[in-house]
Amino acid sequence: MxxxxxxxxxxxxxxxxxxxxxxxxxxxxxxxxxxxxxxxxxxxxxxxxxxxxxxxxxxxxxxxxxxxxxxxxxxxxxxxxxxxxxxxxxxxxxxxxxxxxxxxxxxxxxxxxxxxxxxxxxxxxxxxxxxxxxxxxxxxxxxxxxxxxxxxxxxxxxxxxxxxxxxxxxxxxxxxxxxxxxxxxxxxxxxxxxxxxxxxxxxxxxxxxxxGTYAEEDNNYEPIRYGTLKPLRSWNPLWANLQLYVHLGQDAVKTRSWKDKLTLWFRRTGYRPADVATPMKMPDIHAYENYNPFVNPTLQAYVAFQFLILIVGTVLLIAANDTLSFGLTVLWTAMLGYQLLIIGWLQEKKNGFVWLELSRFVAVIPALILTQKELSLTHDMMLSLAVYGVLSLAAISIIGSKKTIVSYQNS
Known part of the structure; x- marks a missing residue:
């Protein structure tokens, strides 16, 4: 279950x-x-x-x-x-x-x-x-x-x-x-x-x-700051998963020590080869400002709506997992990752809003065709997807208009 x-x-x-x-x-x-x-x-x-x-x-x-x-x-x-x-x-x-x-x-x-x-x-x-x-x-x-x-x-x-x-x-x-x-x-x-x-x-x-790893919350101590000492500073969910692997790989390539190339992966967290970087110092977490880029409210509302649709899609993917082939499950997982990648980019004021969104909708078409062949989706389901696509494209056109996009890019 x-x-x-x-x-x-x-x-x-x-x-x-x-x-x-x-x-x-x-x-x-x-x-x-x-x-x-x-x-x-x-x-x-x-x-x-x-x-x-x-x-x-x-x-x-x-x-x-x-x-x-x-x-x-x-x-x-x-x-x-x-x-x-x-x-x-x-x-x-x-x-x-x-x-x-x-x-x-x-x-x-x-x-x-x-x-x-x-x-x-x-x-x-x-x-x-x-x-x-x-x-x-x-x-x-x-x-x-x-x-x-x-x-x-x-x-x-x-x-x-x-x-x-x-x-x-x-x-x-x-x-x-x-x-x-x-x-x-x-x-x-x-x-x-x-x-x-x-x-x-x-x-x-x-x-x-x-x-010996217990610590009690002390309400008389300084306020808690959340996050990692080396912050992500991105809304890209794929980079969130890959960031530290990439950094470790870069250190492994840069170091001249073969011992470090092989062992740095299993050393204490934060360890970096001496010929690559100096030991990390504890940053001043109170001088740090949380990552919070401003996004035009109209765009943010659009992103929130599209994100809710993706939540529904994720639930359907989980529910249908037993009926989908392994290949189709992998394909839809990849599609979900790409959809959420674009959603993250839109929250970081990336340029090219219209093209990013169009790529997101175009990318999912092959997956829908293959799903239709494998599961024989009902007429009502296909009609609902078509209506959703048309309304979304209309919203993309409006938000991507010159007046709105200037506010979006220059905010």
């Missing part, structure tokens, strides 16, 4: 409630461009996971079937409880390694790039986690936890982490001693010096207390 599909309406409802609470309390916890970028990375991650999840699944099942000395019975409740605790225990170490090792941070940094902290931040997930996350769960398979148990408790673990991404909920008393909460997870996302690399647990905070 794909729990994420059924959770999406709940996610969106909670975001709406949080936005309403933010408005009522007159807080500044949301920015449209940041929220769209966070959800965009989550959409790409979810779509990519439709094909990449086979890596984790295949490896886990193979270890369980052929290497585990014994196999526990999923019909016993204690096996589920044990699986739940083991999942969170090894998630702690996976999460911690994601902050402490260069190549793992290159993947995990996506989740920390948002300079806001709200429930859209929870949806901001990497698309490359499948490359290494399976390594940390091999011990769970070797213990004999059945795949059905492991993947079910993994979904529960992930879903639990959603609600803690908010600034509206204060400390929760005794609950803080045992569980991950909004308060101690705000610490995890902070880039203030005293909070760096703390509170790695997924459900339980007890691992951090046991292994």
């Amino acid at each position: 794909d729990y994420i599909l059924y959770a999406i309406p709940v996610f969106l409802l909670l975001i709406a409630i949080e936005i309403l609470a933010t408005v009522i309390r007159k807080k500044d916890y949301y920015r449209t461009n940041d929220a769209i970028n966070s959800i965009s990375t989550g959409m790409i991650s979810t779509a990519a996971n439709l094909t990449t999840k086979v890596v984790t699944f295949t490896i886990y099942v193979a270890v369980f079937e052929y290497l585990a000395p014994f196999q526990l019975d999923a019909s016993h409740l204690w096996v589920w409880v044990l699986g739940f605790f083991l999942k969170d225990f090894f998630y702690y170490w996976y999460h911690r390694a994601g902050h402490e090792i260069n190549i793992l941070w290159a993947s995990h940094a996506v989740h920390h790039q948002s300079e806001e902290y709200n429930m859209t931040t929870a949806l901001r997930q990497t698309s490359t986690g499948f490359l290494f996350n399976w390594i940390f769960y091999v011990p769970v398979a070797l213990v004999g936890i059945p795949p059905v148990v492991f993947f079910a408790v993994s979904s529960i673990n992930l879903l639990y982490q959603y609600w803690v991404h908010t600034r509206h909920i204060p400390k929760l008393g005794w609950f803080e001693w045992f569980f991950i909460t909004p308060s101690n997870h705000r610490v995890h996302h902070a880039k203030n010096r005293r909070y760096l690399d703390k509170n790695y647990g997924g459900v339980f905070i007890i691992w951090d207390r046991l292994f």
Whole structure:
């Protein structure tokens, strides 16, 4: 069962409630461009996971079937409880390694790039986690936890982490001693010096207390600043996933040391060869201004509408995954990535609005033709898509008119 599909309406409802609470309390916890970028990375991650999840699944099942000395019975409740605790225990170490090792941070940094902290931040997930996350769960398979148990408790673990991404909920008393909460997870996302690399647990905070990585949120301390020490400064969701891999690759090419070429990927986060760069100094996070380029309100409204359509499309892609061929799933994932790439560019005041948007609509035509052949879409569905396309092209024409585009480019 794909729990994420059924959770999406709940996610969106909670975001709406949080936005309403933010408005009522007159807080500044949301920015449209940041929220769209966070959800965009989550959409790409979810779509990519439709094909990449086979890596984790295949490896886990193979270890369980052929290497585990014994196999526990999923019909016993204690096996589920044990699986739940083991999942969170090894998630702690996976999460911690994601902050402490260069190549793992290159993947995990996506989740920390948002300079806001709200429930859209929870949806901001990497698309490359499948490359290494399976390594940390091999011990769970070797213990004999059945795949059905492991993947079910993994979904529960992930879903639990959603609600803690908010600034509206204060400390929760005794609950803080045992569980991950909004308060101690705000610490995890902070880039203030005293909070760096703390509170790695997924459900339980007890691992951090046991292994010395716990830090309490101090309301008397300086305000929390969110994001990464080396900021993304882009609304491009593809670059968000590739940025640090590219930087590591550039360092590997530039350094003359063959040892560094091979090992810098697995060195402590932030390590760079001495002949490439000097050691990174802690930046003054309070002198830093969050990335927030101005975009014409008319264009922003258009982008928001198109983005909502892409959310619907992503939900349909997840729902139809079992009926789509592998090739078509990959094609639509690539199409989604391109659509969201353009949406990100439009929020950065890139020139050529009309041509960017036209390329976005033209690019999807082959995918629609192939989908029609494979699934035989109904007449009503094709008509609806045609109407949507015509209305969007009309909006592109209006927004791209000389008067509007000058305001857009010079704002």
